[in-house]
Amino acid sequence: MAIITLLSDFGLKDTYVAEMKAVILSINPNAVIVDLTHEIPKYDIRLGAFALASAAPYFPRNTVHLAVVDPSVGSKRKPIVVETKKNMYVGPDNGLLMLAAETEEVNEVFEITQKRFMRKDVSNTFHGRDLFSPVAAYLSKGVQAKEIGKPLKMYSKPSFSSASTEDGFVDCEVLHIDSFGNVITNVRREDLFAIGARLGSRLRLGNRRFTFLQTYSDVARRSFLGLIGSHGFFEIASNQHNAARLLHLKTGKKLRLSVTN
Amino acid sequence: MAIITLLSDFGLKDTYVAEMKAVILSINPNAVIVDLTHEIPKYDIRLGAFALASAAPYFPRNTVHLAVVDPSVGSKRKPIVVETKKNMYVGPDNGLLMLAAETEEVNEVFEITQKRFMRKDVSNTFHGRDLFSPVAAYLSKGVQAKEIGKPLKMYSKPSFSSASTEDGFVDCEVLHIDSFGNVITNVRREDLFAIGARLGSRLRLGNRRFTFLQTYSDVARRSFLGLIGSHGFFEIASNQHNAARLLHLKTGKKLRLSVTN
Amino acid sequence: MAIITLLSDFGLKDTYVAEMKAVILSINPNAVIVDLTHEIPKYDIRLGAFALASAAPYFPRNTVHLAVVDPSVGSKRKPIVVETKKNMYVGPDNGLLMLAAETEEVNEVFEITQKRFMRKDVSNTFHGRDLFSPVAAYLSKGVQAKEIGKPLKMYSKPSFSSASTEDGFVDCEVLHIDSFGNVITNVRREDLFAIGARLGSRLRLGNRRFTFLQTYSDVARRSFLGLIGSHGFFEIASNQHNAARLLHLKTGKKLRLSVTN
Numbered sequence: 001m002a003i004i005t006l007l008s009d010f011g012l013k014d015t016y017v018a019e020m021k022a023v024i025l026s027i028n029p030n031a032v033i034v035d036l037t038h039e040i041p042k043y044d045i046r047l048g049a050f051a052l053a054s055a056a057p058y059f060p061r062n063t064v065h066l067a068v069v070d071p072s073v074g075s076k077r078k079p080i081v082v083e084t085k086k087n088m089y090v091g092p093d094n095g096l097l098m099l100a101a102e103t104e105e106v107n108e109v110f111e112i113t114q115k116r117f118m119r120k121d122v123s124n125t126f127h128g129r130d131l132f133s134p135v136a137a138y139l140s141k142g143v144q145a146k147e148i149g150k151p152l153k154m155y156s157k158p159s160f161s162s163a164s165t166e167d168g169f170v171d172c173e174v175l176h177i178d179s180f181g182n183v184i185t186n187v188r189r190e191d192l193f194a195i196g197a198r199l200g201s202r203l204r205l206g207n208r209r210f211t212f213l214q215t216y217s218d219v220a221r222r223s224f225l226g227l228i229g230s231h232g233f234f235e236i237a238s239n240q241h242n243a244a245r246l247l248h249l250k251t252g253k254k255l256r257l258s259v260t261n
Numbered sequence: 262m263a264i265i266t267l268l269s270d271f272g273l274k275d276t277y278v279a280e281m282k283a284v285i286l287s288i289n290p291n292a293v294i295v296d297l298t299h300e301i302p303k304y305d306i307r308l309g310a311f312a313l314a315s316a317a318p319y320f321p322r323n324t325v326h327l328a329v330v331d332p333s334v335g336s337k338r339k340p341i342v343v344e345t346k347k348n349m350y351v352g353p354d355n356g357l358l359m360l361a362a363e364t365e366e367v368n369e370v371f372e373i374t375q376k377r378f379m380r381k382d383v384s385n386t387f388h389g390r391d392l393f394s395p396v397a398a399y400l401s402k403g404v405q406a407k408e409i410g411k412p413l414k415m416y417s418k419p420s421f422s423s424a425s426t427e428d429g430f431v432d433c434e435v436l437h438i439d440s441f442g443n444v445i446t447n448v449r450r451e452d453l454f455a456i457g458a459r460l461g462s463r464l465r466l467g468n469r470r471f472t473f474l475q476t477y478s479d480v481a482r483r484s485f486l487g488l489i490g491s492h493g494f495f496e497i498a499s500n501q502h503n504a505a506r507l508l509h510l511k512t513g514k515k516l517r518l519s520v521t522n
Numbered sequence: 523m524a525i526i527t528l529l530s531d532f533g534l535k536d537t538y539v540a541e542m543k544a545v546i547l548s549i550n551p552n553a554v555i556v557d558l559t560h561e562i563p564k565y566d567i568r569l570g571a572f573a574l575a576s577a578a579p580y581f582p583r584n585t586v587h588l589a590v591v592d593p594s595v596g597s598k599r600k601p602i603v604v605e606t607k608k609n610m611y612v613g614p615d616n617g618l619l620m621l622a623a624e625t626e627e628v629n630e631v632f633e634i635t636q637k638r639f640m641r642k643d644v645s646n647t648f649h650g651r652d653l654f655s656p657v658a659a660y661l662s663k664g665v666q667a668k669e670i671g672k673p674l675k676m677y678s679k680p681s682f683s684s685a686s687t688e689d690g691f692v693d694c695e696v697l698h699i700d701s702f703g704n705v706i707t708n709v710r711r712e713d714l715f716a717i718g719a720r721l722g723s724r725l726r727l728g729n730r731r732f733t734f735l736q737t738y739s740d741v742a743r744r745s746f747l748g749l750i751g752s753h754g755f756f757e758i759a760s761n762q763h764n765a766a767r768l769l770h771l772k773t774g775k776k777l778r779l780s781v782t783n
Contacts, residue, residue, distance in 0.1 A: 003286060005279065012273070012534070013561040015577035018527065021556050022580035025525060029554070029582075032290070034282050039274040055276035058283035058390070060290075123752050124737055129580070215385060230384050264547060266540065273534070293551070295543050300535040316537035319544035319651070321551075476646055491645050 002028060002140035003059060007036040007052050007067040008128060009043065016126070020066075020133045023119065027137035034059075036067075043071040045096050046160055046251065050175045050184070053100035054231035056087065065100065066128075066136040067091040074124035079112040079131050080152060081145040088145060090136045092127070095158035099175075102162045103188060103232070110149035117148050159254070163187045165194045169258035174251050175233065181242030183249050187234035187257065195259055202260045205236065208247065209260060216240070263289060263401035264320060268297040268313050268328040269389060270304065277387070281327075281394045284380065288398035295320075297328075304332040306357050307421055307512065311436045311445070314361035315492035317348065326361065327389075327397040328352040335385035340373040340392055341413060342406040349406060351397045353388070356419035360436075363423045364449060364493070371410035378409050420515070424448045426455040430519035435512050436494065442503030444510050448495035448518065456520055463521045466497065469508070470521060477501070524550060524662035525581060529558040529574050529589040530650060531565065538648070542588075542655045545641065549659035556581075558589075565593040567618050568682055568773065572697045572706070575622035576753035578609065587622065588650075588658040589613040596646035601634040601653050602674060603667040610667065612658045614649070617680035621697075624684045625710060625754070632671035639670050681776070685709045687716045691780035696773050697755065703764030705771050709756035709779065717781055724782045727758065730769070731782060738762070 004024060010016040017038050024031050036055045040048045048069035056065055070077075070092045082089040082097050084104035089097040093111075112118075112131065117138050122130040135148055163172035163186050170191050176184040192212065197203060201212045203226050210224040219225045222241045229235045234257075237243050244250070265285060271277040278299050285292050297316045301309045309330035317326055331338075331353045343350040343358050345365035350358040354372075373379075373392065378399050383391040396409055424433035424447050431452050437445045453473065458464060462473045464487050471485035480486045483502045490496045495518075498504050505511070526546060532538040539560050546553050558577050562570045570591035578587055592599075592614045604611040604619050606626035611619040615633075634640075634653065639660050644652040657670055685694035685708050692713050698706045714734065719725060723734045725748050732746035741747045744763045751757045756779075759765050766772070 007276075012557075013559060015529075015558045015573050018556055018558040018577045019580045022577065022582075025554065025556070026580070026582045032286065034279055034286070035273075036276045036279040037274060051276050055279045055283065058280045058287070060283075060287045126752050129752075230387050230390075268537075293547065295540055295547070296534075297537045297540040298535060312537050316540045316544065319541045319548070321544075321548045491648050491651075 002030060003032045003034060003063040004136050004140050005034045005036050005055070005059065005063060005065045006038070007040065007048060007065070007069075008038045009040040009048065009069045010038050010128070012038055016128065019129045023129055023133040024137040024140075027134055028141050031137060031140050040069055043069065045069050045071070045094055045158075047176060049096050049099040049160065050231070050233075052096070053103060053233075056100045057103070057232060059087070061086050062088075064088045064090060064136045064140045065097075066132050067096050068128040068132060069096050070094065070127065073127050078152065078155075079127060079135075080155060081110045081112060081135065081139065081148060083107040083110070083145045088136075088139050090132050090139065093152070093156050095156045095161055098157055098161035099186065108145070109152045109155045110145045111152040112149040114148050117143070160186050160252075163191050165191050168195055169256055170195050172234075172255050172257060174249055174253045174255065177244040177249070177251060181238070181244040182229070183236040183244050183247065184229060184231065185234050185236070185255065185257075188232065189228050189234070192234060197259045204258045204260045205247075205255060210236070263291060264293045264295060264324045265397050265401050266295045266297050266316070266320065266324060266326045267299070268301065268309060268326070268330075269299045270301040270309065270330045271299050271389070273299055277389065280387075280390045284390055284394040285398040285401075288395055289402050292398060292401050301330055304330060306330050306332070306355055306419075308437060310357050310360040310421065311492070313358070314364060314494075317361045318364070318493060320348070322347050323349075325349045325351060325397045325400045326358075327393050328357050329389040329393060330357050331355065331388065334388050339413065339416075340388060340396075341416060342371045342373060342396065342400065342409060344368045344371070344406045349397075349400050351393050351400065354413070354417050356417045356422055359418055359422035360447065369406070370413045370416045371406045372413040373410040375409050378404070421447050421513075424452050426452050429456055430517055431456050433495075433516050433518060435510055435514045435516065438505040438510070438512060442499070442505040443490065444497040444505050444508065445490060445492065446495050446497070446516065446518075449493065450489050450495070453495060458520045465519045465521045466508075466516060471497070524552060525554045525556060525585045526658050526662050527556045527558050527577070527581065527585060527587045528560070529562065529570060529587070529591075530560045531562040531570065531591045532560050532650070534560055538650065541651045545651055545655040546659040546662075549656055550663050553659060553662050562591055565591065567591050567593070567616055567680075569698060571618050571621040571682065572753070572755075574618070575625060575755075578622045579625070579754055581609070583608050584610075586610045586612060586658045586661045587619075588654050589618050590650040590654060591618050592616065592649065595649050600674065600677075601649060601657075602677060603632045603634060603657065603661065603670060605629040605632070605667045610658075610661050612654050612661065615674070615678050617678045617683055620679055620683035621708065630667070631674045631677045632667045633674040634671040636670050639665070682708050682774075685713050687713050690717055691778055692717050694756075694777050694779060696771055696775045696777065699766040699771070699773060703760070703766040704751070705758040705766050705769065706751060706753065707756050707758070707777065707779075710754065711750050711756070714756060719781045726780045726782045727769075727777060732758070
């Protein structure tokens, strides 16, 4: 079986997504295509990265994840394949793929260069269909990433793609505020372990202190807590309350989280 | 072939539906997954039940229908499998599955108890992914419902799940008012037969009388009629007019329908 | 492999699209079904035709395209199969299929008449499910169009289904104004070749003159140009400007385009 997932900001009104599927099925008729979502707000790379990283862990090994949120299509930004310990990611070199890829440990990143794995006429405006889709289809048929391009040493690693841990603290960033006001960061369980935090540990953010727990109802109403959400990232929440508003936090805000015990 | 259908109130912006598909395909790579709809208004069990019951009859025998409109996820409401003469239904024990299941005649209802058919960490908030999806995938591979759980005698049968017939009348309920104002009830063709109604019979609702016919244009403009809609349920309509408004009927309203001939 | 594509104005809230898939899979369990879009504005045949013609070229040979934008369902408009040099199209005889079909060259058009390739009870309101879906499924299994119906000589060819070329000019029509204000016509590359236009040729529309080029940035900002868009049709654009507004053009407007070199 070869699963290819698709994520984009194309929406479902136009036939863009269908055209990508047409190209994929023309090359690999046995591909099983799963839409992650096509309702990412236009050009919102950070939210696209969060959605991709949230869904990818549930797919079996050797899935090919194709993601396109690509405000710089047609410019010099490179088309890439990211090979991780578990999967392949195909898309633009703008950070979109890296949050998910870093979770699985990156083997190597390749710039897509071989024209024989692209459509004949690559438009300037629709690399999703003309370049990324054929590449994903060939990867799903067993073509190796190294056949499709050349190793890329310098690639985009935006600040949100991984948190950085030091002795006793982690420098991180707000990835997303969900509709409940929960503040989702780019910190993973491993990052917390690395700084010595365990379930029950006391954490500090600015002058706020709260406990690392399992679920919202582990604290009194309106109290703060930290937990790993179902998306796999650390979030700061307030039981039945809007934590983002209380903490004046927005997407993209840089934070330092430390252990106090 | 193993078809699994999905219905939910999750929408398509988030990756929740994709995560369910990922779990299903991890267990049964050959499953053919069909989305019924994910645009059920949040927590609207009745409308979810109506949508499931409308679509299910068109699927082949042995389809597994997974439906999640689940306001009480994480509470004591039980996860169930309903085995009918034709299909399997997987979802919460809140009535969502019963309107469709009753149409096909229920063999047995099982409470899902066997942890080996669930994901390792079942979250409190997302049984769709962690519990219902793996169970549906195993059922689609031929696992028997009785291996997955234990027979459940007391399960939720909300008033809308079936109409009740007596000699000459049927006690029923308004399931849904569609965008034309047609009043769709939970009465099936069999229920009408059971009370002696045939095409052409005169029916009575309160002090209104109308005929059981085939299509809207069988009566004059603005006249009332009853018919079996394409969803398979009995509806009360007014040709080119809003029957619900004229009759002051709303979703959930209890009705008594009788034959007058 | 047998690909069936679906296009409609049904939206994704209701289960109509799922019911079509259920019918198809009941007949051909191996069909690979791809949604083109179901968000065509209600009854907008012209936009449906444009979407179908935009996406169809990317699918492999022998795809069956099922499209339903059908304001006259239940009336005397005929259900048809259009057999082209490359594919099959199934839908209502209202012009919806012809823009795509003409691009591939039409072999023959058939009126669907054989009841054994339809569902037992064909509703008056939902031919998509009861008539077009089973026909598409049988076609995807190798049944010939001529077995399903009888040749139809007189079928609907709306003005938008093809442009007409004369010596030095083409009479055409505005198919669609996209969100950038680009004016997409029903003129294909072949039509321009037929009137002697090549890349770099000067074209005239009313008292406006512009050049046939490859991409928007080939001209100065706010200058007009003509190009073949990624949908395969000729469009009149203004670099970073709203051409439709500047030219006072709307969908459906008839145009005469001529070569001036």
